Amino acid sequence: MTAGEALDPDQERLRRWRLVLGGDAEGTGYRPIGRDAGIDRALAALYRPAPREATRSGAGSRVQSRSAGLGASAPQVARWLGDIRGYFPTPVVQLLQQDAISRLGLSRLLLEPEMLAAVEPDVHLVATLLSLRHALPETTRTAARQVVGRVVADLERRLADRTRATLGGALERGARVNRPHRRDIDWDRTIRANLGSYLPERRTLVPERLVGRARARRALRKEVILCVDQSGSMAASVVHAAVFGAVLGSMRALDTRLVVFDTSVVDLTEQLADPVDVLFATQLGGGTDINRALAYCQSRITRPAETVVVLISDLHEGGVRDGMLRRVAAMKAAGVQFIALLALSDEGAPGYDHAHAAALAALGCPAFACTPDAFPGIMAAALAKRPLTLPDGGGQTGWTTR
Structure with missing residues (x-):
């Protein structure tokens, strides 16, 4: 069978199984050649166990195995990255990169400029770079900022116009008397x-x-506080929150504040004009003290009835649980619209603290995961105090109006 020969349906099915299962699936009867052989080698470097040299134990011998590796050579990894970009579409390349970083411990190679030039930028790569930023050598920092900037620019192109249009309509309706x-x-x-x-x-x-x-436009300005958990599990949400913070901060009808927290609280509002600066000011990882973060946000609210607080967290509270719930209840009683987003990302169902989510729901605060595309509609409903339709179709929840 030649490299360019078309396969009948049965052979194509065997081919796909062989490429999925790797070298352990020789029983399929399909031997990769040409381009398929290159794809097979690229996948094997990441997923297929490689034999170690034989070691003897007593009279017999056994062969140990280790996880597959791309080696410690940055040029070798860079070639592999170039190969997979030639074989697979961008979403698959990004997934393979994530697996290479997590399975083979390649994070340290991202400290080298030639590696950053070879990777396909995405949200997860940004999160990895941010976690490594204190270890970045001077020669790599500029390249890292460029990678982060490319991802941020792509997200802004995707999200900014829709956010401004959706929220602008809600604010325009709210401005009528x-x-x-x-x-x-x-x-x-x-x-x-x-x-x-x-x-x-x-x-x-x-x-x-x-x-x-209304003649006094200033009096109509809404306040939005994004309170973002920067623990390691929330990395993708932090990236999206920085972009949305910059977009909301550019809207004249909104006073936007961005607060990030772990066991400490940092107000990044002054840096909203540049989401890349915001991201490099975050500290991914560490503990979680939601109560302390909400205390800070509560102290910055000047007009509760015109304020929306968005807590972006998986709710794994390391601080005072009852204090957290009391603060949410107090904000609700004052007229604040409060939302808890368990994740702000395109990922699947997030892990979160179910007991805390249920406690917030009992207070009348919706707690759910949200994709970036759904976020503008949710914010528009909150700003207009309209019933909120949950993204998963789980019904509606009402806003307290005063």
Whole structure:
């Protein structure tokens, strides 16, 4: 069988099984050649156990095995990265990179500039680089920031316009008033809202409802506080939260604050203009003290009825659990809209503290995981105090209005 020969359906099925199962599946009868042989070698370097030299035990002998390895050579790994980029689409390349870092301990090789030039940037790679940032040599820091910047720019292109459009509509509706002063009447919207009361015989429209805009735009500004858990398990959520923080911070109708925490609390609001700076200021890993973080956020709220607090955490509280719940209850009682996002990422179902999630739900605070694409709609509902439809279709929850 030649490299370019088409396979019948049965042979194609055996081919796929052989590439999935690796060299231990010789019984399939398919021998990879050409491009398939290259794919097989690339996958074997990551997933297939490689034999060690034989060692003797008593009269017999046995062969030990070790996990497959790409070696400690950065050029060798860089060649492997180039190979998989030629064989697989970008999402698969990113998955293989994640596995190589976690299975084979290649994180330290990311400290070398030639490695950063070879990898396919994604959210998980950014998280790894951020965890290594204190170990980055001077020659690698610029390259690392460029990698992080590329991922952030891609996320902003994907998310920014939709976020501004969705939230802008919600804020625009919230800015309308129905008892405006005469000079504040929005005549265009007033006429459209009262077309049903047009009197043909008099060729006159009698408005039953006046629509206007509040004159003091500053008084209409909403406050948004993103309170983000920076423990290691929340790495992807931290990346997305930094991007959303920058987008929300650019909207004039919002006062946005970004707070990150582990056992300490850091306010990164002044750095919101550059999400890359925000990310390099985070400290991935460490413990978790949600109570302390919420205490800080609570102290920064000036207009509770116009404030939305978004806690992004898996709720594995290492601080005072009852204190955390008391603070949430106090914020709710004051009129704050409070959301707990167990994850803000495209990953599957996250691990989280079910007891704490249930306790928050009992307080009337929704607690659920959220994809970045769903986040703008959730924020729009919170800002407008509309019933919130949960992303998984799990029904609705109402907002406290005052």
